[in-house]
Amino acid sequence: MNALADVARAAGVSKATASRALSGRGYVSTDARDRVVAAASAIGYVASPNAASLVTGQTFNVGVVIPFINKWFFGEVLEGAERALLDCGYDLTLYNLTDDPDDRDRIFDFFLARKRFDAVIVIGVEPHVSRVWSPLRLGKPVIGIGAAPDGIRSVSIDDVAAGALAADHLLRLGHTEIVFLGGDGDEGDEWLGSVHGRRLSGFTSALRAAGVPAADRHWPAEISLPGGMDAALRLLGDPRYRPTAIFAGSDEVAIGVIIAARQLGILVPAELSVIGIDGHDYAPMFGLTTIEQHPRDQGRRAVEILMGELGASAAVPNEPGAEIMPVRLVTRSSTSAPGLRSGEIV
Amino acid sequence: MNALADVARAAGVSKATASRALSGRGYVSTDARDRVVAAASAIGYVASPNAASLVTGQTFNVGVVIPFINKWFFGEVLEGAERALLDCGYDLTLYNLTDDPDDRDRIFDFFLARKRFDAVIVIGVEPHVSRVWSPLRLGKPVIGIGAAPDGIRSVSIDDVAAGALAADHLLRLGHTEIVFLGGDGDEGDEWLGSVHGRRLSGFTSALRAAGVPAADRHWPAEISLPGGMDAALRLLGDPRYRPTAIFAGSDEVAIGVIIAARQLGILVPAELSVIGIDGHDYAPMFGLTTIEQHPRDQGRRAVEILMGELGASAAVPNEPGAEIMPVRLVTRSSTSAPGLRSGEIV
DNA sequence: CTGAAAGCGCTTACAG
């Protein structure tokens, strides 16, 4: 029954030697190793990682918590992390965290707490979550991507700087009537600390620095293509006030804005400039100017950091710190100097 | 050290009783159970699933193989499967299968083969893969979603019927110049057995049944929004031949077509009707007529089937069979009777 | 209903 024992017997060695030969740990003569490997493949030996984990304490398994799968940023991060983990021989166990509070408790306190993971990656979990859940109590390395609970290190872009960069691009083109589209309606402290809140705050600071009125620049929008479209239809459909430029909190929102503009007969960029954040796969086909980031790299980088820590036993686990990944302004055809406005034509 | 022993001692019972109290298996007096539960939470006991798996043979973990994460169908299936598994107390271990052959071997023969999973779900793995890899040799329940290697049961829509349904819709509107956009360029046997090949074959059969010439109706397109756009720009940009309708193999391709048409100044549906397959989240905002399916339900259903088998030890594992999920024609504004063609206006 | 004991399939000091 004991599979390893069968291999050992067939190879004419002890279980200990068979184990060493197969795992590559410890000294084994070339001869013995060859016999063991041959016996293993002859028998069709498949290892039981559980048994090994039980004694070594290592699971070669990382838990990943993600709030969305079918949104571009999250899907890309997940692909990047999966690839990097696989390359290191690690499994990725996926938890899709919904808004349901019971769900959160179950994932955080039950699934993640069990001794099944060497480390945990939390994607897009906002700082304020630390009020109800501290990953530190898991007692294992944790890292956030995009955002992270307070006190947990993270890999992300500088959202404040990205917001300012987008604002600067529009200001430099001569826009002053700019609206930020994205995130919740309430600008409570929690929201201001979130990814989209930080993008807004960078944007607002840049406006102020340029001497442009910065109040009431925020229109809420669900962070998705339909969400961007809906918000833009409401915003642009109101003839009393129409901005000359929109800064969308994500490319998905920005593309929704462009589609809404087309539907309303508003020319982009002549009558409306649109800039996003992401570097979405679809950005080129819509000519979208954007602040480009590389979520796959963020996923990969987070795994690298985790691996460094898991390998070097001397390292301090969960040393706080934020790894800032680069962004870049990519100018396409959705932004230009403010031109004619339909209101003025009519 | 032995965590369960600590709990047992604190509760004044044996490890056996503590185990029974915590797992809910076997008889335990209410009194003992309460003491054990109290002791466990006082100590902060966290179970080691590995140890339990080692003796029971159950891992409460399902391996999921998926070729893409950031495509709508696949993301939805994954969300549906994840939710269903979580509700059953199962973990989902994710493997993103790329085109790299080394990758395939590693995932199929190493990662999936280990005794870490109670069952395996393969998403969108085409029939011909069975020539190089048979899931049956895993010796555990396997199920496919969307497609499945030969000999493996699956949950999917009837792609042939869906293709015919789309064709019938266009034929009924009066179209005869119809092109199918999707899938590879080569129509080899392998491809014809794939999801998009089956959609094409249903489409072709329907044309023939209606007495409409069915040869050379297939234009290759990468299955994505940019892929649909590129293919449509080439197809529609050639003035020598322009169909009055396009049947896209997926909604992503269809939306790409609509965007290409806009860019070329071709009116949809007046000059070009477009129909897709999926029921993508973005379909409504583009007014896309489509054959709607529900990938989340497919993910959920596959988990149900697996759970039924894992629960009932009497059940025959891997009994072949295809579970067909319903589709529905959803008519929106992207299809109409064929009207004026730009070529004719000029 | 409860406990002592064996054992799940491995790995790892330890002694040789």
Place this chain on the structure above:
DNA sequence: CTGAAAGCGCTTACAG
């Protein structure tokens, strides 16, 4: 370089 033995943290017949 190799093997006998102990043990990782649980569960499960078995006998009571």
